[in-house]
Amino acid sequence: MYRIHLPNFEGPFDLLLYFIRRDELDIYDIPISRITEEFLSYVRVMKLLDLELAGEFILMASTLMYIKARLLLPKPKDENGDEIEDPRTELVQKLLEYKQIKEATEDMRISEENNLNYHERNYFGNDESAEVVYTNTTMFDLLTAFKTAVDRLDNAVQEHVVELIPISVEEQKEELVKIVNMKGRIKFLDFMKDKPKAFIVVTFLALLELIRSQELFITQDDLFEDIIISPTLNLN
Amino acid sequence: MELKDLPYFFSLPKQEQKIALEALLFTMEEPLDINRLMKILASNESNSADEQDIIEYELLDKIGFNRDYVRDIINEINNDNSDNDRPFRILESGGGYSLVTSRKYGKIVGKINKNVVRRKLSNANLETIAIIAYRQPISRPGVESIRGVNSKEIINGLIDKGYVRIIGKSDAPGNPYLYGTTVEFLKAFGLNTLEDLPKLKELKELGFTEAEEAGFTLRIEMEEETKQIEEENVSNDNEYED
Amino acid sequence: MELKDLPYFFSLPKQEQKIALEALLFTMEEPLDINRLMKILASNESNSADEQDIIEYELLDKIGFNRDYVRDIINEINNDNSDNDRPFRILESGGGYSLVTSRKYGKIVGKINKNVVRRKLSNANLETIAIIAYRQPISRPGVESIRGVNSKEIINGLIDKGYVRIIGKSDAPGNPYLYGTTVEFLKAFGLNTLEDLPKLKELKELGFTEAEEAGFTLRIEMEEETKQIEEENVSNDNEYED
Numbered sequence: 174m175y176r177i178h179l180p181n182f183e184g185p186f187d188l189l190l191y192f193i194r195r196d197e198l199d200i201y202d203i204p205i206s207r208i209t210e211e212f213l214s215y216v217r218v219m220k221l222l223d224l225e226l227a228g229e230f231i232l233m234a235s236t237l238m239y240i241k242a243r244l245l246l247p248k249p250k251d252e253n254g255d256e257i258e259d260p261r262t263e264l265v266q267k268l269l270e271y272k273q274i275k276e277a278t279e280d281m282r283i284s285e286e287n288n289l290n291y292h293e294r295n296y297f298g299n300d301e302s303a304e305v306v307y308t309n310t311t312m313f314d315l316l317t318a319f320k321t322a323v324d325r326l327d328n329a330v331q332e333h334v335v336e337l338i339p340i341s342v343e344e345q346k347e348e349l350v351k352i353v354n355m356k357g358r359i360k361f362l363d364f365m366k367d368k369p370k371a372f373i374v375v376t377f378l379a380l381l382e383l384i385r386s387q388e389l390f391i392t393q394d395d396l397f398e399d400i401i402i403s404p405t406l407n408l409n
Numbered sequence: 410m411e412l413k414d415l416p417y418f419f420s421l422p423k424q425e426q427k428i429a430l431e432a433l434l435f436t437m438e439e440p441l442d443i444n445r446l447m448k449i450l451a452s453n454e455s456n457s458a459d460e461q462d463i464i465e466y467e468l469l470d471k472i473g474f475n476r477d478y479v480r481d482i483i484n485e486i487n488n489d490n491s492d493n494d495r496p497f498r499i500l501e502s503g504g505g506y507s508l509v510t511s512r513k514y515g516k517i518v519g520k521i522n523k524n525v526v527r528r529k530l531s532n533a534n535l536e537t538i539a540i541i542a543y544r545q546p547i548s549r550p551g552v553e554s555i556r557g558v559n560s561k562e563i564i565n566g567l568i569d570k571g572y573v574r575i576i577g578k579s580d581a582p583g584n585p586y587l588y589g590t591t592v593e594f595l596k597a598f599g600l601n602t603l604e605d606l607p608k609l610k611e612l613k614e615l616g617f618t619e620a621e622e623a624g625f626t627l628r629i630e631m632e633e634e635t636k637q638i639e640e641e642n643v644s645n646d647n648e649y650e651d
Numbered sequence: 652m653e654l655k656d657l658p659y660f661f662s663l664p665k666q667e668q669k670i671a672l673e674a675l676l677f678t679m680e681e682p683l684d685i686n687r688l689m690k691i692l693a694s695n696e697s698n699s700a701d702e703q704d705i706i707e708y709e710l711l712d713k714i715g716f717n718r719d720y721v722r723d724i725i726n727e728i729n730n731d732n733s734d735n736d737r738p739f740r741i742l743e744s745g746g747g748y749s750l751v752t753s754r755k756y757g758k759i760v761g762k763i764n765k766n767v768v769r770r771k772l773s774n775a776n777l778e779t780i781a782i783i784a785y786r787q788p789i790s791r792p793g794v795e796s797i798r799g800v801n802s803k804e805i806i807n808g809l810i811d812k813g814y815v816r817i818i819g820k821s822d823a824p825g826n827p828y829l830y831g832t833t834v835e836f837l838k839a840f841g842l843n844t845l846e847d848l849p850k851l852k853e854l855k856e857l858g859f860t861e862a863e864e865a866g867f868t869l870r871i872e873m874e875e876e877t878k879q880i881e882e883e884n885v886s887n888d889n890e891y892e893d
Contacts, residue, residue, distance in 0.1 A: 290757030
């Protein structure tokens, strides 16, 4: 039996920051291929362990693959002949913003700890002799109080609600195999284009499973912008 | 039989027990009667005050930790505080013990502060007024079926505060009063009319899921009930207006 | 010009001023900021704190009764209470001064009555409250774009805990609610105002230029983290200072 320790990352940014720190990477010059590889293997491990895989991780995986693909192309220029910005820029900014908050969170954890044992007085009796002004009387306070009451009412029977995606991974696996076998090969990004998020997530999950079970095969031509999905060559 | 562990409170040195008890009453949300207080003090890390059957009162009693012991401690706290001119006392009233200012300092504080008191409505108050606002006219059993707890005191308190009034009687068994909100309520919450209350649709954005449906059902039921009541109680309605 | 009457509070002997101020804060449900506190203390029987124009601050200042005097009294109260192992302290947090339990007795009370114990926020909660604190007013999509994950449940949970509230609506498509932090949040984190939040690091400073400890496997890192937490818990246990 293996004992596997997987840190519980708050989200895809958290995981990426972990890789960047661990491997001492330059956040302003992220080696996209390498980090995409790392990220995908983490996602695969989560999947293998049957951990609940949040859609956000899959979305980040496709974002990384997209950036990777764009970086492989000759740098496009705008009408003035200037190079259009690095496709990694937006990701880097998001990572920095997240890191900024994450570091602030550490300070807040300490303040929380330091103040945990200061307790207020909670019972003030019913002395209404003085003129009283209530300070928490806004429409939103009311709304929130009502929500809390009704939520609690239903709490006993309320179960964890999972958002239903209209297609299942199983269905999408069959569909993918069918399409790939029919067309011979498909381009990943083309296939995902303009599709709703849920579709992309499910398709990606299906694809990962198919790759793992070696029913499909992905290649990436360095000169090409997209990942190519093709049927596994039957060597027999 | 032996006590497995002495409850944390009773394991403290006597002097710390006194200070801790004063601090405990400071943090309480309501007066504590001697039974409830005893339950809390006798509970252990392993059994909370609500698992009372596990609490070994008899064994505690044998080693002198009983109600009289706690009452004595309370007297000692009051004597100490009096001797040292401390401003707080433990008072038994309103159904139990609570920490209040001493008479002397209560009077002094009264002279220093003659101003408008700024308070917050407690969650229980806010919740109850919200339910009445959204579901009016609603009876006390109606409010209680949503809150899940007895709400008599809270509703009466809200009537005293001027936010709630009786607007009729239900024809349900026992003919309970029906409550609604007042103009004072609208003013306090910055609303012009009840129409300005945030709509259920907005509640949805706040994360209503299953609960929302429960809310809807309730509301529909209430609306039907209301219509009936309105028809029957037009005359009643006027009796209760100020 | 002469002061007609010394305000009642300042006419008391110093020792009584201290006790009276502690008792005054005991009766307040909301933190009192220094301005409001000064107004109340400087008001006379003939003029309440809300008639501030009548209060002769300048004349009071001349005889040494100013804000610094009041701040000094508060420090003295805290020192006295600490020296005499009293369970209360005056804390400046959540927008002003309020009376709270000392850390030592707060901890003891928490052991006696587990209901008093505030639970520490999870990482996800802390991260989200940090985003809301620093970026308020911010909508849910705004929070999610920084965290990179759906944050509906977390935000609703923080509202239930009383740390976050809706403070308005955005003009963005769909008019999402805008969230901000509450006084409860400030209190829980020992902040007097939002300006007391530690400054965020400049984005420039955030690069991973310095060689951070690397080469640990996932496993080692996790185990160290656990050990650290355990050690912290142990040391906290003995930490009884205020």
